[in-house]
Amino acid sequence: MFPQIRLQSTPARLDMWVDKGSLEIQQKQAEVEMEQPKAELTIERRPSQLTIDQTKAREDVGYKSVPRMIEDSAAEGKQAVMEGIARRGQERNELLQIQNGGNVIASQAKRNSQGDPKQFGLGWIPSPNSVQINYDPGEVNVSIEPKKAIINSTINKPEIKYTPSKVNIQLAQYPSLEIDFENLKYIGVNYEQYI
Secondary structure, eight states, rough: OOOOEEEEEEEEEOEEEOOOEEEEEEEEOOEEEEEOOOOEEEEEEOOOOEEEHHHHHHHHHTOOOOOOOHHHHHHHHHHHHHHHHHHHHHHHHHHHHHHOOOOOHHHHHHHHHHOOOOOOOOOOOOOOOOEEEEEOOOOEEEEEEEEOOOEEEOOOEEEHHHEEEEEEEEEEOEEEEEEEEEEEEEEETTEOOOO
8 A cells, every 4th residue: 555645625714795885975956036126217297288379370360369369450550551652642743744645533532432352262261271280299218227136045955874895704714724644654753664
């Protein structure tokens, strides 16, 4: 028999497990306060104005104010006096020429007795465009001054809870090495073989 050395080893065994970490985040909503001042609205207006002047139309139908009637009568009187003076001057000159012949006195009497010839014509009373209408539409000025919104915000910080992961390692089985000798005997520092 030959001497034999038998080796038997057992490997080491590690147990490893992980405690999972956790992360919790909580954050309160931000606080927002908003205030909107009212805009300033200013409206300035100049009122519209409608003017209707029917003085001329009233005069056309004979309705005149007292001062206007006095003024017109004075103008007509003055015109009549001037025409009378001119007519008398003309008649005087005709009488001064009586020696030239003709029947001057009879022609003057006939002319003065007949008066002015009558006028006939179609017309409108009151006359067209005798009523004067004026319209001023006025004016409107609108001014708006907007106001900015007042915003106050408070941001709340997040609350963070963190538990880190943990790895646990444990030696579950130690390594070993067993050595057996067959047909050998240990004596002192030497070995002897069995035969």
